[in-house]
Amino acid sequence: MQAVRLKEFKEPLEVEDIERPQPDPDGAVAEVVGCGVCRSDWHCWQGDWEWFGYRPDPPHTLGHEPTGRIVEVGDEVEHVEEGDEIAIPFNFACGTCDLCRNGHENICENHIGLGFMNEAPGAFAEEVHIPNADINAVPLPDSIDAEAAAGCGCRFMTSFHAMAHRAPVTSGDDVVIHGCGGIGLSAVHIANALGGNVIAVDLMDEKLELAEELGAIETVNAREVDDPAQEVVDITNGGADISADALGIETTCLNAVNSLGKNGTHVQVGLTTSEEEGYISLPTDEFVAKEIDFKGSLGLQPSRYSEMLSMVETSKLDPQALVSETIDIHQVPDELEAMTDFNTVGIPVCTDFSS
Ligand SMILES: [Zn+2]
Numbered sequence: 001m002q003a004v005r006l007k008e009f010k011e012p013l014e015v016e017d018i019e020r021p022q023p024d025p026d027g028a029v030a031e032v033v034g035c036g037v038c039r040s041d042w043h044c045w046q047g048d049w050e051w052f053g054y055r056p057d058p059p060h061t062l063g064h065e066p067t068g069r070i071v072e073v074g075d076e077v078e079h080v081e082e083g084d085e086i087a088i089p090f091n092f093a094c095g096t097c098d099l100c101r102n103g104h105e106n107i108c109e110n111h112i113g114l115g116f117m118n119e120a121p122g123a124f125a126e127e128v129h130i131p132n133a134d135i136n137a138v139p140l141p142d143s144i145d146a147e148a149a150a151g152c153g154c155r156f157m158t159s160f161h162a163m164a165h166r167a168p169v170t171s172g173d174d175v176v177i178h179g180c181g182g183i184g185l186s187a188v189h190i191a192n193a194l195g196g197n198v199i200a201v202d203l204m205d206e207k208l209e210l211a212e213e214l215g216a217i218e219t220v221n222a223r224e225v226d227d228p229a230q231e232v233v234d235i236t237n238g239g240a241d242i243s244a245d246a247l248g249i250e251t252t253c254l255n256a257v258n259s260l261g262k263n264g265t266h267v268q269v270g271l272t273t274s275e276e277e278g279y280i281s282l283p284t285d286e287f288v289a290k291e292i293d294f295k296g297s298l299g300l301q302p303s304r305y306s307e308m309l310s311m312v313e314t315s316k317l318d319p320q321a322l323v324s325e326t327i328d329i330h331q332v333p334d335e336l337e338a339m340t341d342f343n344t345v346g347i348p349v350c351t352d353f354s355s
């Protein structure tokens, strides 16, 4: 089958023929229906995330935002069968550790990152293997097929967990989202649906226009103001209730934290880059004086997908609104290359893996 292969960090990615996966006894194989192209793929390709454990030994198949259709299941799988249409979280869980048993499968003790670790080859491929399929293959409701769910990949489900569970956004909250890439735009859309008053911050007018279409009531072009954080404080008469850094660089993280008012909550959604290597210096005394919470957010528990999918079913959320284009597997390397200069808007989704 065809797959997008990382052969060497930072060197051009290649589409090549590799062996189809075989299911483990507790695993399943899905035909990939759609897989979003994400900045996280770009980071993995650059070899950025060694400090996070997301640095596979090449050669490795990239891609971590799939939906699919089950084509084969292992002997021990009980709840998944051939033909099932499924969403596939990138945060694979074991299902048996204390965290999994207590509803925190997204931060499982035995976490395997799909497409980021050698244990889980990625989904820019005709087929993908899902370990512990009874936990990690998330059935879609009848009204949402795998094609329609293709916009629900990592950026969307990650943003859902960040906004609905970690923040959590409630009606009337002033919510500021710094960085309007895939995760940021998803967060704008989801925070708006949860009743927040959303302010979007980015450097590109094109992305801010899209943020407005997705529900932002105000936007700030950080290039056009001296201090984007102060701008948000002014707009909100004292600071936002919730801020999110949806990019993961020092500037956006600090701007997000500094946008908050007293008793505010910051949610860190983006992982840092090779500049920061996981460390950003923060105004901790401000956290004390204002009683600010700083929270991390990773993926979404398979057991809580139903909350997000029910909002898609009732059209409160529309993951397709963020899909900028559909592409074939041979276009994936170029899409990732274009992310080097941050000049991509919206989310391309690969939907053709065999052409
Ligand atoms: Zn676990």
Ligand SMILES: [Zn+2]
Binding pocket: 038, 039, 040, 041, 064, 065, 153, 154, 155
């Ligand atoms: Zn992603």
